[in-house]
Amino acid sequence: MASDTTISAAPAVAGNPQLRLAGMGWSHFVNDGAANFLPGVLPAILIGLHLPVALAGTLMAALLVGQGLQPFVGLVGDRIGGRALSLIGLVGSSLGAGLVGLVASPAALIAVLVLIGASNAMFHPQALAGVRRLAETRQGLAMSTFLVGGEIGRGVWPVLAGLCVSWGGLHWLALLALPGLASVFVLARCAPALPARTVDSAPIAWRKHIGGLSRLVLFCALRAFVIFAAVTVLPLMWSAGGGSLTAGASLITVLLVVGVIGNLSGGWLADRLGSRVLLIGSMLASTLCALALAFVGGFWLWLCTAALGIALFATLPLTILIAQDLLPENRSFGSGLALGLANALGAVAVIGIGPVIGAAGASAGFSLAAGAALLAALLAVWVPEREREH
DSSP states (O other): OOOGGGSOOOOOOOSOHHHHHHHHHHHHHHHHHHHHOHHHHHHHHHHHTTOOGGGHHHHHHHHHGGGGGHHHHHHHHHHHOBSHHHHHHHHHHHHHHHHGGGOOSHHHHHHHHHHHHHHHHHHHHHHHHHHHHHOSSOHHHHHHHHHHHHHHHHHHHHHHHHHHHHHHOGGGGGGGGHHHHHHHHHHHHHSOOBOOOOTTSOOOOHHHHHHHHHHHHHHHHHHHHHHHHHHHHHHHHHHHTTOOHHHHHHHHHHHHHTTHHHHHHHHHHHHHHOHHHHHHHHHHHHHHHHHHHTTOOHHHHHHHHHHHHHHHHTTHHHHHHHHHHHOTTOHHHHHIIIIIIHHHHHHHHHTTHHHHHHHHOHHHHHHHHHHHHHHHHHHGGGSOOOOOOO
């Protein structure tokens, strides 16, 4: 495996690494919150634009498919270094969030969602590589901490968006642009300026990595489909049953915020059980939880939603680190493959969720998610293992 010497030397990172990681975690919180609140207000948007529920998956795909740009952004980011792409991404995600409630047609809404998705893709590769650069040791913990910021953002912002719509209507969503725009200065101060790859840097060893990378990306894509299916179907199911917009969004909050437990414990468990055991076990647990959501209600609905979040997100930091290990020559690119490309593939698959739940109900959507989780558990047997940290 190539070493970090394939990247041009750079001065040691200055400042308190813990504080800088906290600042990057906050930036992740506001970026991912702005880029992912749509499910919380999706029922209101469908009603406001007079759209059928069958188009719910298409709108989610428009938001998420732009994440497929992450590998290409990662290549550019590794080539030019610095942190400018992350800053541009945070600005674009925030501005797009403010426009969601102001558009007057489905075509305009889709254009705004694509803008948000592309901006979100620009934010992540350099930010993920920067986190690894800040954390000289205990990289799993640092990656988990950064990712927790994003997961909490994705969990809290649907509720904030629901409150905005409940209090003032869809146009109040413009308020959600403000935190991200104000946090650009935090990210500029906290994110390290990454060194640019030199012209004589070692090229990516595709023949060596392609098999393991392909299996890893497919695993992450199946996991992404399960996540996107859950956040799409849960509020629609709740709204169809007569529940309030805010309560339906709260189910997403439970899935993602309680899932932080998985984010924080995943690295610790992988070091003790092995990465492959964690991947297989987490996806088998996800299979059972997703299948249960098709049949339970009341208290058990909330409990199974929380358990699904923990199981799914326990694998997230680990798979990003595996991708970066497989591509030490281009860590931003590796992050973009495991997170961005995989999410885009999962988003495309979610297009099929809308017609399914429109014809057969929410339980059919959860059954599809359970099937995808089971496939991921089987595939995990062939995903490359990561050396345990001690």
